[in-house]
Ligand SMILES: Cc1cc2nc3c(=O)[nH]c(=O)nc-3n(C[C@H](O)[C@H](O)[C@H](O)COP(=O)(O)OP(=O)(O)OC[C@H]3O[C@@H](n4cnc5c(N)ncnc54)[C@H](O)[C@@H]3O)c2cc1C
């Protein structure tokens with residue numbers, strides 16, 4: 001083993017990994033096909049918290065925001081930020097009901113590109129026919145950039161329809177990946193643009209934000225492109241005839257950002273057990289006449305002040321997820337029944 005590599009034993013999964021001293025432990029685990037609990041991968045959400053039984057770690061970017069001093073004192077670490085400085089033994093969380101899927105690295109060809117909103121692109125990916133991607137509704141994949149960086153995007157298509165993998169990519173100004181999908185990127189770096197037929201490399205499926213079978217009522221909360229994993233879950237439920245009451249809340253700035261509202265309204269017409277509330281945070285006067293105004297999590301809590309009987313699935317900007325995590329327990333929602341994916345930006349992408 002090279003001097004810059006260490007052995008990491010992960011319990012209760014009973015896995016032993018070799019991890020480079022510069023590589024986040026979580027990244028090494030995912031690359032080895034071990035889908036440990038995580039969400040943001042940026043040290044904010046705390047989902048990847050684990051107990052360090054033995055060994056030394058370091059945090060090259062400083063102690064992450066997602067861990068408290070008490071948790072550190074109790075021997076906890078955040079695997080998405082921790083680098084092994086010696087051999088380690090780590091006790092990771094085990095989440096019942098999520099199951100394992102095989103994480104694969106695959107080539108993927110862009111088979112469809114359609115603007116859904118001025119700053120959201122629907123991307124359809126075709127994978128090799130001999131290597132179908134088996135995933136759970138709600139999971140995401142990483143697009144591997146040529147320089148080794150990676151970008152996470154949720155899968156919007158459902159597991160039963162995996163011929164083409166659908167993504168909803170929001171354009172981020174200066175974004176290493178998303179800008180390449182939108183026309184003017186070509187002006188900045190023509191050789192870099194992505195178009196129909198372009199070949200990507202992806203790794204997936206990843207993530208523990210997955211739909212759980214059940215018959216109790218569920219609330220779903222999307223912020224912007226956080227609609228993508230919920231679309232996968234909703235299509236899974238509706239197209240497989242799962243008998244369940246679901247109320248979808250979708251928050252966006254303006255009506256144009258509710259980029260598939262017509263489709264959702266059609267679902268509501270066809271499926272009496274599905275309800276839908278759109279909430280606009282920056283509504284114009286005209287928009288306010290037809291839509292709820294405010295923050296989507298406030299609308300949810302106003303309508304459902306007692307969440308004790310619900311499961312809540314939430315995906316979208318970190319601020320929305322944080323608000324739900326902070327207020328949910330005061331409304332009777334046990335932490336174990338809030339499932340979320342926090343759409344943090346890639347840890348290597350600079351500005352925090
Ligand atoms: C589990 C998971 C699932 C995700 N799913 C989706 C999805 O389905 N659709 C989607 O559009 N996004 C999703 N995201 C967010 C997406 O991965 C990031 O926004 C990503 O960084 C965009 O890559 P990029 O190369 O275009 O921009 P980058 O090169 O990463 O960023 C360029 C600049 O913009 C800043 N930046 C990037 N993203 C944001 C942001 N969201 N808000 C504010 N500043 C930002 C960066 O700090 C940097 O300065 C997900 C994130 C996670 C962790």
Ligand code: FES
Pocket residue numbers: 037038039040041042043044045046047048049066078079080081
């Ligand atoms: S803090 Fe590590 S995944 Fe969010």
